[in-house]
Amino acid sequence: MKERKIIQFSIILYWTTFWGLSVLDKIIPAVQKNWVGKDFFALFVKFFESLGIKDPLYATIALGLISTIEILNFVCYLFAIINFSRGNTSLTEKWFYNGILSSVVLFILFSIGDQVFGDRFQLLEHGVFWMILIASWALFKFASDPENRSVNLKFSKSIKLVLLSGIILTVLTSISIFKFSNETFSNALTPVQGKEIADGIYKFDFPFLADRIVLENTISSFKKENPQLKLTYIYTGPNELNSKKKTHILLYLFTE
Amino acid sequence: MTTLENKNTFNSTTLFRFGILLYWSLFWLINSLDKMIGGSQFLWVGKDRFAQFQRFFASASWENPIITNIALIFVSALEIFAFLFFTGALIHLYKRNEDSSRSWFIVGISFTLATFSIFAIGDHIFGDRLELLEHTLFWFITLFSWVAFVHSDKFLNVHNYVLPKKQMTASLLSITVIAMVTHFSIIKHKNEAYHERKDGINYALKGDDFYKFSFPFLAGSTSFENTLIDFKQNNPKKRIIEIYTLPNELRKQKADGLIIYILAEDKK
Numbered sequence: 001m002k003e004r005k006i007i008q009f010s011i012i013l014y015w016t017t018f019w020g021l022s023v024l025d026k027i028i029p030a031v032q033k034n035w036v037g038k039d040f041f042a043l044f045v046k047f048f049e050s051l052g053i054k055d056p057l058y059a060t061i062a063l064g065l066i067s068t069i070e071i072l073n074f075v076c077y078l079f080a081i082i083n084f085s086r087g088n089t090s091l092t093e094k095w096f097y098n099g100i101l102s103s104v105v106l107f108i109l110f111s112i113g114d115q116v117f118g119d120r121f122q123l124l125e126h127g128v129f130w131m132i133l134i135a136s137w138a139l140f141k142f143a144s145d146p147e148n149r150s151v152n153l154k155f156s157k158s159i160k161l162v163l164l165s166g167i168i169l170t171v172l173t174s175i176s177i178f179k180f181s182n183e184t185f186s187n188a189l190t191p192v193q194g195k196e197i198a199d200g201i202y203k204f205d206f207p208f209l210a211d212r213i214v215l216e217n218t219i220s221s222f223k224k225e226n227p228q229l230k231l232t233y234i235y236t237g238p239n240e241l242n243s244k245k246k247t248h249i250l251l252y253l254f255t256e
Numbered sequence: 257m258t259t260l261e262n263k264n265t266f267n268s269t270t271l272f273r274f275g276i277l278l279y280w281s282l283f284w285l286i287n288s289l290d291k292m293i294g295g296s297q298f299l300w301v302g303k304d305r306f307a308q309f310q311r312f313f314a315s316a317s318w319e320n321p322i323i324t325n326i327a328l329i330f331v332s333a334l335e336i337f338a339f340l341f342f343t344g345a346l347i348h349l350y351k352r353n354e355d356s357s358r359s360w361f362i363v364g365i366s367f368t369l370a371t372f373s374i375f376a377i378g379d380h381i382f383g384d385r386l387e388l389l390e391h392t393l394f395w396f397i398t399l400f401s402w403v404a405f406v407h408s409d410k411f412l413n414v415h416n417y418v419l420p421k422k423q424m425t426a427s428l429l430s431i432t433v434i435a436m437v438t439h440f441s442i443i444k445h446k447n448e449a450y451h452e453r454k455d456g457i458n459y460a461l462k463g464d465d466f467y468k469f470s471f472p473f474l475a476g477s478t479s480f481e482n483t484l485i486d487f488k489q490n491n492p493k494k495r496i497i498e499i500y501t502l503p504n505e506l507r508k509q510k511a512d513g514l515i516i517y518i519l520a521e522d523k524k
Contacts, residue, residue, distance in 0.1 A: 003362050003406075006362060007402060010369040014376070017373065021380035025383075034316050037383045125386075132393070135399075136396070152356075158344065166333070166336050172292065173292050173332040176291070178325055181324065184307070188310065198484050198485040199488060208304040211311070233499070235499045238501045240473075240475070240514040242477065254496055
């Protein structure tokens with residue numbers, strides 16, 4: 001297989017999947033079983049309300065317009081990948097170019113929206129995506145290998161060694177993953193044990209797997225274990241107090 | 257002379273390619289190690305991928321940890337093979353076997369592109385747009401690495417690395433002086449401020465039973481807890497009824513660290 005083909009296929013496949021899933025995310029509204037996605041309708045409604053436009057019709061029209069362009073993008077990339085698999089280079093390039101063009105237009109629209117709605121982080125995000133799209137085109141078209149080199153790998157001794165090492169390392173990693181999972185999965189349910197740091201103040205260091213169920217179990221268990229104490233206040237330790245990346249969440253219970 | 261120039265050109269390209277291969281080899285080696293180690297340990301914090309994946313899958317109603325384990329193993333296998341092929345490419349390059357190095361490199365690149373593409377699919381399903389941006393950037397960097405590797409011989413032809421003696425002396429002197437000033441400043445700050453990491457802080461009374469605590473940037477949870485202990489000891493007749501954390505929006509941009517307010521009342 002040619003190196004250039006691998007790179008071009010990776011680029012088209014990535015953008016086909018990207019836009020296909022973006023369209024699917026619009027078709028599947030809000031959080032469903034097997035799909036979380038992003039609630040773009042809620043996002044758009046909030047953006048328009050911040051402008052003083054409370055009628056949800058405008059958010060619906062805007063979302064419809066965006067979805068249409070996303071569908072256009074997806075179809076362009078899909079046809080590019082179909083033509084690529086048929087070996088039709090000229091048509092692949094034409095469809096891919098059209099896909100890039102409409103994607104770039106979409107990110108320009110997003111960036112205009114970000115500036116109007118004052119969301120600078122999204123502006124950065126969309127700016128980066130816009131740049132990557134343009135660079136993808138440049139890589140696809142102009143940075144391809146002039147030698148049109150093939151991947152020259154034989155099933156040699158060193159490849160066999162890599163396969164063997166890869167399998168051994170994967171097995172070792174799997175053992176470690178299963179061991180770690182068995183040891184820590186209980187953290188998703190088990191109440192956290194508190195530590196009294198001052199008279200009537202208890203500290204709870206929650207593990208990374210903990211969610212609201214652990215919080216509820218922790219408080220319930222604390223009340224059962226300390227029936228003589230009256231819970232007066234719960235304080236969540238702000239991020240600034242956490243050791244960077246190490247602590248998930250700190251919770252303080254105040255009692256009397 | 258011609259021979260010397262050619263040799264230098266070859267070296268500059270090889271060094272550049274060596275840098276690319278070393279980066280990706282280490283990148284995937286450390287990622288694989290992170291999966292093997294698991295959670296936070298002494299001398300290794302890493303990222304608890306099991307917790308992250310489990311939370312992602314649980315949010316899509318796939319709560320059985322076996323799904324998380326299988327997904328993690330699959331991703332780890334891709335990362336391990338990416339690491340092995342990049343390392344193989346590095347060894348071939350070291351042995352001046354450039355053709356083999358490039359073949360191993362493209363396989364490593366393919367594994368890397370596949371990994372980031374799969375991550376991006378996951379980001380769509382689990383609705384994590386920030387991670388989608390992160391993985392798309394890495395995907396692009398991978399593609400760019402391939403281009404830089406393949407075409408480095410065209411833009412890297414530095415023929416002479418030797419710098420003028422006068423400028424070398426001046427630069428070394430500048431480095432020494434600036435480094436001394438910087439190190440002195442760092443050590444001075446460490447001596448003056450490190451106690452802030454754990455020490456409790458004093459409050460400012462902002463109204464009846466309304467206390468303000470401005471924490472320094474270095475303060476951690478121990479400082480917060482010591483502050484509460486000090487407050488309770490200094491005000492034995494008071495009970496805390498609420499702690500309010502000043503939200504970021506009300507802080508003076510980056511100049512303010514953590515600020516909390518305590519509302520108290522007399523004990524009955």
